[in-house]
Amino acid sequence: MDVVNGMPWLSAQTRLLVVAPHPDDETIATGLLIQQVLAAGGEVRVLLLTAGDNNPWPQRWIERRLRIGHEDRQRWGRRRMGELGQAMRRLGVPSEALQAMHWPDMGLTDLLLRPGNDTIAAMAAAINRWTPNLIAMPALGDRHPDHGAAHVLVRLALAQLDRKISAMAYLVHGRPGGGGHAQITPSPGQLTVKLQALTAHRSQMTLSAKRMRRMAERPERYELVSTRATNLDGALPWRPPLALRPWLRLVVVDSSDARSWRWNDAPIRRDGAGAFYFAGAVETDAVPRFAKLVWDLPAWWVVDHWGWCVL
Numbered sequence: 001m002d003v004v005n006g007m008p009w010l011s012a013q014t015r016l017l018v019v020a021p022h023p024d025d026e027t028i029a030t031g032l033l034i035q036q037v038l039a040a041g042g043e044v045r046v047l048l049l050t051a052g053d054n055n056p057w058p059q060r061w062i063e064r065r066l067r068i069g070h071e072d073r074q075r076w077g078r079r080r081m082g083e084l085g086q087a088m089r090r091l092g093v094p095s096e097a098l099q100a101m102h103w104p105d106m107g108l109t110d111l112l113l114r115p116g117n118d119t120i121a122a123m124a125a126a127i128n129r130w131t132p133n134l135i136a137m138p139a140l141g142d143r144h145p146d147h148g149a150a151h152v153l154v155r156l157a158l159a160q161l162d163r164k165i166s167a168m169a170y171l172v173h174g175r176p177g178g179g180g181h182a183q184i185t186p187s188p189g190q191l192t193v194k195l196q197a198l199t200a201h202r203s204q205m206t207l208s209a210k211r212m213r214r215m216a217e218r219p220e221r222y223e224l225v226s227t228r229a230t231n232l233d234g235a236l237p238w239r240p241p242l243a244l245r246p247w248l249r250l251v252v253v254d255s256s257d258a259r260s261w262r263w264n265d266a267p268i269r270r271d272g273a274g275a276f277y278f279a280g281a282v283e284t285d286a287v288p289r290f291a292k293l294v295w296d297l298p299a300w301w302v303v304d305h306w307g308w309c310v311l
């Protein structure tokens with residue numbers, strides 16, 4: 001696909017697959033891109049990974065109930081799927097263009113790290129079902145664990161497919177890194193349509209309308225994803241405090257396997273300046289490979305402190 005000003009050139013041949021971990025990501029992150037692909041005569045599909053059913057505070061508030069059981073969660077997920085269908089129609093995408101994986105909300109990291117990696121094969125099959133030539137996916141550095149895990153899943157799935165698919169990454173949670181970004185310039189009316197689509201996500205707007213609108217009004221920025229290995233020396237981006245290390249595990253995942261070590265037992269070396277490097281035996285030449293630190297104790301926070309990096 002031709003790239004102009006850092007953005008793939010959109011045309012009637014463009015087949016865009018939006019990978020959305022939760023209902024609302026499609027609108028917040030790609031509401032303008034979707035409209036521009038359709039305006040160019042291309043086609044759009046949304047691959048939804050979870051129904052966003054693990055979302056207890058808005059549900060408690062709207063449904064006026066404290067305890068949320070399995071049935072309640074499922075009902076909430078169906079509600080959010082309905083909202084997503086409505087948002088997609090407002091953006092011009094028919095609801096038949098939705099493909100849902102029904103994976104657990106807040107559970108994508110666990111799914112990715114499950115032995116055997118059948119999740120990657122499922123992702124590859126889902127991508128292949130529609131043969132897109134452009135994928136929009138969450139950024140690796142997104143601080144929401146489902147978003148970072150979704151990036152890793154898509155990258156590992158793409159590595160299994162033998163077709164060339166251009167990929168670009170969007171950031172919803174966290175600060176953008178220093179890398180090159182392309183920005184969508186909306187034509188008149190496109191931002192209005194995007195904000196109208198956002199209001200379809202009523203379950204999310206009830207408690208957080210301001211925050212949601214602020215996120216949707218941000219410029220839509222994308223980073224083109226390079227499939228080349230970039231971290232050949234195995235540098236790790238974290239320097240976890242000594243006192244926390246007994247509770248941390250290093251996980252490394254590639255398309256053939258997921259491995260994990262307690263930080264203190266992990267194959268890591270340290271240079272004179274205090275930076276850490278992965279020094280483990282690499283059994284396969286599977287590229288790409290990703291690493292992350294996982295906190296072994298239950299944590300009350302949602303965001304990733306030691307998120308994914310390319311290894």
Ligand SMILES: [Zn+2]
Nearest residue numbers: 021022025144
């Ligand atoms: Zn999300």
